[in-house]
Amino acid sequence: xxxxxxxxxxxxxxxxxxxxxxxxxxxxxxxxxxxxxxxxxxxxxxxxxxxxxxxxxxxxxxxxxxxxxxxxxxxxxxxxxxxxxxxxxxxxxxxxxxxxxxxxxxxxxxxxxxxxxxxxxxxxxxxxxxxxxxxxxxxxxxxxxxxxxxxxxxxxxxxxxxxxxxxxxxxxxxxxxxxxxxxxxxxxxxxxxxxxxxxxxxxxxxxxxxxxxxxxxxxxxxxxxxxxxxxxxxxxxxxxxxxxxxxxxxxxxxxxxxxxxxxxxxxxxxxxxxxxxxxxxxxxxxxxxxxxxxxxxxxxxxxxxxxxxxxxxxxxxxxxxxxxxxxxxxxxxxxxxxxxxxxxxxxxxxxxxxxxxxxxxxxxxxxxxxxxxxxxxxxxxxxxxxxxxxxxxxxxxxxxxxxxxxxxxxxxxxxxxxxxxxxxxxxxxxxxxxxxxxxxxxxxxxxxxxxxxxxxxxxxxxxxxxxxxxxxxxxxxxxxxxxxxxxxxxxxxxxxxxxxxxxxxxxxxxxxxxxxxxxxxxxxxxxxxxxxxxxxxxx
Amino acid sequence: xxxxxxxxxxxxxxxxxxxxxxxxxxxxxxxxxxxxxxxxxxxxxxxxxxxxxxxxxxxxxxxxxxxxxxxxxxxxxxxxxxxxxxxxxxxxxxxxxxxxxxxxxxxxxxxxxxxxxxxxxxxxxxxxxxxxxxxxxxxxxxxxxxxxxxxxxxxxxxxxxxxxxxxxxxxxxxxxxxxxxxxxxxxxxxxxxxxxxxxxxxxxxxxxxxxxxxxxxxxxxxxxxxxxxxxxxxxxxxxxxxxxxxxxxxxxxxxxxxxxxxxxxxxxxxxxxxxxxxxxxxxx
Numbered sequence: 166x167x168x169x170x171x172x173x174x175x176x177x178x179x180x181x182x183x184x185x186x187x188x189x190x191x192x193x194x195x196x197x198x199x200x201x202x203x204x205x206x207x208x209x210x211x212x213x214x215x216x217x218x219x220x221x222x223x224x225x226x227x228x229x230x231x232x233x234x235x236x237x238x239x240x241x242x243x244x245x246x247x248x249x250x251x252x253x254x255x256x257x258x259x260x261x262x263x264x265x266x267x268x269x270x271x272x273x274x275x276x277x278x279x280x281x282x283x284x285x286x287x288x289x290x291x292x293x294x295x296x297x298x299x300x301x302x303x304x305x306x307x308x309x310x311x312x313x314x315x316x317x318x319x320x321x322x323x324x325x326x327x328x329x330x331x332x333x334x335x336x337x338x339x340x341x342x343x344x345x346x347x348x349x350x351x352x353x354x355x356x357x358x359x360x361x362x363x364x365x366x367x368x369x370x371x372x373x374x375x376x377x378x379x380x381x382x383x384x385x386x387x388x389x390x391x392x393x394x395x396x397x398x399x400x401x402x403x404x405x406x407x408x409x410x411x412x413x414x415x416x417x418x419x420x421x422x423x424x425x426x427x428x429x430x431x432x433x434x435x436x437x438x439x440x441x442x443x444x445x446x447x448x449x450x451x452x453x454x455x456x457x458x459x460x461x462x463x464x465x466x467x468x469x470x471x472x473x474x475x476x477x478x479x480x481x482x483x484x485x486x487x488x489x490x491x492x493x494x495x496x497x498x499x500x501x502x503x504x505x506x507x508x509x510x511x512x513x514x515x516x517x518x519x520x521x522x523x524x525x526x527x528x529x530x531x532x533x534x535x536x537x538x539x540x541x542x543x544x545x546x547x548x549x550x551x552x553x554x555x556x557x558x559x560x561x562x563x564x565x566x567x568x569x570x571x572x573x574x575x576x577x578x579x580x581x582x583x584x585x586x587x588x589x590x591x592x593x594x595x596x597x598x599x600x601x602x603x604x605x606x607x608x609x610x611x612x613x614x615x616x617x618x619x620x621x622x623x624x625x626x627x628x629x630x631x632x633x634x635x636x637x638x639x640x641x642x643x644x645x646x647x648x649x650x651x652x653x654x655x656x657x658x659x660x661x662x663x664x665x666x667x668x669x670x671x672x673x674x675x676x677x678x679x680x681x682x683x684x685x686x687x688x689x690x691x692x693x694x695x696x697x698x699x700x701x702x703x704x
Numbered sequence: 705x706x707x708x709x710x711x712x713x714x715x716x717x718x719x720x721x722x723x724x725x726x727x728x729x730x731x732x733x734x735x736x737x738x739x740x741x742x743x744x745x746x747x748x749x750x751x752x753x754x755x756x757x758x759x760x761x762x763x764x765x766x767x768x769x770x771x772x773x774x775x776x777x778x779x780x781x782x783x784x785x786x787x788x789x790x791x792x793x794x795x796x797x798x799x800x801x802x803x804x805x806x807x808x809x810x811x812x813x814x815x816x817x818x819x820x821x822x823x824x825x826x827x828x829x830x831x832x833x834x835x836x837x838x839x840x841x842x843x844x845x846x847x848x849x850x851x852x853x854x855x856x857x858x859x860x861x862x863x864x865x866x867x868x869x870x871x872x873x874x875x876x877x878x879x880x881x882x883x884x885x886x887x888x889x890x891x892x893x894x895x896x897x898x899x900x901x902x903x904x905x906x907x908x909x910x911x912x913x914x915x916x917x918x919x920x921x922x923x924x925x926x927x928x929x930x931x932x933x934x935x936x937x938x939x940x941x942x943x944x945x946x947x948x949x950x951x952x953x954x955x956x957x958x959x960x961x962x963x964x965x966x967x968x969x970x971x972x973x974x975x976x977x978x979x980x981x982x983x984x985x986x987x988x
Contacts, residue, residue, distance in 0.1 A: 386842045442921075570833075583737060
């Protein structure tokens with residue numbers, strides 16, 4: 166059996182949401198993003214890992230769980246609110262099973278009841294509210310490789326100061342250690358945004374590899390011998406894996422991608438709009454406005470109006486997901502055989518996706534992954550699934566290439582995060598970083614309230630750095646919210662900065678901000694000092 | 705700072721979060737950021753103090769006499785060998801800079817070109833190294849044997865897909881959503897009819913019975929900062945510019961004029977919806 170394979174498949178899922186937590190409101194619309202992703206992607210993935218492990222199917226997957234996501238998953242307030250979220254949906258699902266009896270929607274109603282029961286079982290009985298323990302368990306078994314990401318998904322190529330780059334990486338590595346009990350071996354650079362030279366800060370934290378969009382490798386210098394089908398070492402010795410576009414397109418493509426099949430679930434037809442108002446009202450937000458509640462009863466059906474959509478058939482959709490998984494595997498087998506012959510070496514095909522594609526956008530995507538893992542394990546010998554760490558252990562010799570600046574965004578560079586909708590942010594963001602560095606250098610060992618204020622300043626700076634705000638402004642969804650968030654963090658930072666430099670700290674002001682923005686409880690503001698950055702750059 | 709939800713009663717005083725960001729920070733400085741192989745973004749702030757210093761040194765009318773420009777230097781290899789000027793207004797405070805040659809290092813200086821050709825620099829940026837945006841000319845000698853296959857390898861690597869990453873699905877989903885919204889906003893009622901729950905009350909003391917009623921839901925979307933009215937009443941928009949409301953629908957004609965005015969009040973749109981309801985019981 167050993168070494169029969171012709172090449173490797175590394176499946177990489179990037180799980181991330183911005184830090185959204187509003188204790189000042191009883192009920193907050195944008196917190197739903199997290200709860201939806203928990204119900205549709207993160208917990209269903211754990212469910213797959215549990216089932217595969219129980220039935221003895223070996224699998225390999227690499228997943229980022231970004232620091233904002235870790236902080237939200239570990240936060241008691243959000244844990245409590247998530248319980249409320251899934252409990253309400255379970256209650257509605259149970260009512261719906263009764264209401265839809267003898268209608269075409271009975272099967273899909275039963276599916277939601279099963280789904281929310283299972284979520285409750287996993288969340289409460291398996292993980293006792295601590296889903297990170299679930300991910301850690303599979304990492305400790307060697308099946309899942311969890312990688313980190315910049316502290317707040319900061320977009321590094323648009324930072325002027327290396328102190329900011331260092332802080333994003335160092336905070337992430339420390340946070341990872343706290344949650345997973347060891348240092349991170351790999352990182353997902355937010356938006357795959359790579360700026361040549363920043364890899365020295367990865368190396369300083371013991372990080373051995375990261376991921377790049379195809380042209381980050383292909384446009385590297387000198388020319389990469391194996392294209393994206395073998396990692397390259399940056400001059401610092403950190404490995405860069407490049408994205409395989411063939412497998413990416415198979416899933417992503419608007420025309421030919423799997424998720425567009427008519428038998429899959431329709432995303433835009435939701436019970437939040439479909440049900441009679443008074444009946445659904447208890448499951449809406451407090452303002453009573455109809456919105457998506459995440460329960461959807463129709464299939465895509467075809468190019469028809471929303472009111473023409475046919476009932477969803479869960480069994481039919483699951484079968485389709487199995488056949489798409491078979492097709493995906495078949496294509497990878499042919500691809501890997503071909504590459505093996507062409508390169509004279511076992512290629513590694515790196516298939517990278519947003520985790521939320523699976524389950525949230527493509528509802529059956531989690532089933533697809535489960536079938537893919539099973540088929541790769543049972544039905545073929547051409548492909549071996551690996552994690553990047555495993556690959557580098559077996560293949561430590563790789564070409565040294567300086568990769569090119571690149572991102573995985575539209576047009577391949579920084580434009581998504583730097584255009585007319587969001588370029589106004591950067592002068593404020595850069596000023597905050599400059600002031601933060603100034604303070605970290607000025608106060609080498611603050612204590613008491615000054616220390617608390619400096620730590621809070623550091624939290625506000627990193628929260629403002631999230632690439633999510635600029636992204637949401639570009640795509641135009643939640644533009645108001647992202648704009649308000651960026652402005653709020655700027656004001657909070659500037660307010661504290663003025664109080665610190667004017668030596669007139671107000672504890673109540675500080676306390677209020679600490680209560681709102683509690684990410685990174687162990688924050689040490691010195692992470693922004695020039696000295697720490699230089700030490701890291703030299704290591 | 706939100707679109708939904710109620711402020712807790714025991715909340716501390718809400719912050720003044722809606723105040724504007726600072727116009728400037730009182731420092732003369734400039735920064736240059738890379739956008740892609742041929743474009744950079746520059747922003748600058750030039751304080752009154754700096755302007756006065758320039759007037760003192762070069763004459764009170766220096767800003768009237770001089771052409772205001774961004775001077776773009778090619779500093780590849782450490783020396784400013786070549787430059788070109790882009791005419792700007794200093795008040796613009798930011799600009800997108802296009803360069804012909806990718807893969808080189810640039811820095812910019814905002815300043816004045818005087819009639820005699822002399823350049824007065826006011827503020828200089830950091831240096832940016834732009835990506836080449838193409839396959840490297842540098843080939844490792846050890847791998848020369850495989851260079852003839854490189855074009856094929858690039859094809860296999862999917863070089864034609866560059867820049868069509870995750871943005872694509874977001875775009876296609878957004879387009880589909882727009883299409884669907886356009887479709888169903890023209891349909892008068894699409895959802896409630898087929899899937900309404902059996903939540904209506906059975907009348908007391910009747911053996912066989914039937915009750916039925918209907919409601920009216922109005923949906924729409926516009927620019928998030930627009931001013932919208934329905935039947936003359938102001939509508940609060942969701943942050944993404946969508947809105948929806950539910951109306952009782954008595955027999956007769958209901959007229960629902962929907963008006964939207966752009967934030968700067970230069971543009972407006974109007975959609976007039978008329979709904980007629982006629983209810984009969986057992987044919988009467």
